[in-house]
Amino acid sequence: MKPTNTPLPLRILSRSHVQSLLTMQDAIAAMRSAFVQLAGGQAMVPLRTHLRLPLREAEALFMPVFLAEQQLAGLKMVGLHPFNPAEGQPFIQASMLVMDALSGRPVGLVEASLLTAMRTGAASGLATQLLAPEQARVLAVFGTGAQAPFQIEAVCCVRPIEEVWVFGTSVEKSQAFIARQAPKYSCRFYAATELKALRRAEIICTATNANNPLFETSHLRAGVHINAIGAYRPDMAEIPPEVVARSRLYVDQREACLKEAGDITQAIEGGYIRPTHIQAELGELLLHSGKGRKNPAETTLFKSVGNAAQDLACAAALLKKAAAREVGTLVAMG
The missing domain is CATH 3.30.1780.10 (ornithine cyclodeaminase, domain 1)
Structure with a gap:
């Protein structure tokens, strides 16, 4: 101006x-x-x-x-x-x-x-655009709260999603969430009843207030991309430290995530990773190659705690x- x-x-x-x-x-x-x-x-x-x-x-x-x-x-x-x-x-x-x-x-x-909800979803959308398999068609979402709809919307903007699996705290909550969201999309929605359904997912978004990891390494397929937007305090965690350790890890802001993101701080404290395990901030990736996935079989993880x-x-x-x-x-x- x-x-x-x-x-x-x-x-x-x-x-x-x-x-x-x-x-x-x-x-x-x-x-x-x-x-x-x-x-x-x-x-x-x-x-x-x-x-x-x-x-x-x-x-x-x-x-x-x-x-x-x-x-x-x-x-x-x-x-x-x-x-x-x-x-x-x-x-x-x-x-x-x-x-x-x-x-x-x-x-x-x-x-x-x-x-706030839209920019949080949009951050996951941008990360998905940069890191997820280009032809990914199956999305899994943990959480049925205020953030979850925008995670779905953002991912559907950048990938040709055909299936959305919803993991709520109860099947009833998942079904109620689907009843509200499914009419907006042409893709199929499913209320997950057990974690083995997660192996279908090529993209996972976690949007919960969980204090403990939501799944185990064995529940993941090869080549999955994960957007983790909950666990915004050191005492919270959505992602198992073993998954953090095996993932190519990107963050919204390095300093904030090393201080606030329980998924990362707990993995460091447990000896699973060092701070240098963070590959780059999303902006650093954009300023350089713009390509964060090195091979189709690796797991990529974007961790966000939000930023003004x-x-x-x-x-x-x-x-x-x-x-x-x-x-x-x-x-x-x-």
């Missing part, structure tokens, strides 16, 4: 705006931009600030970020409120404030709960679309 004497209005975009304007293809393209800037030193992402609020056991997270390509700075704000669901409100409340980095004027305020650069890249794409279509609520800030 070029400096201007005309005050830029603040554009407010609701969840419905995010849903109607931002496509998964848009989000995957935004992830490519975010990860390349992270790896190339064009992004600034300081450590997040975590506040434990003295009201109703709530927590607040603040995540600042700057992206040079977009010439924007942002602040993602997340509230975690455990009493909300009982009152009919979401447990997680999130918003993204976007600022023109050249003038310092705020230009956007975006509802970020849906934005992803949120800002998506918000920037969304605000650009909204301005072109003249949607959202405009507020003059001065």
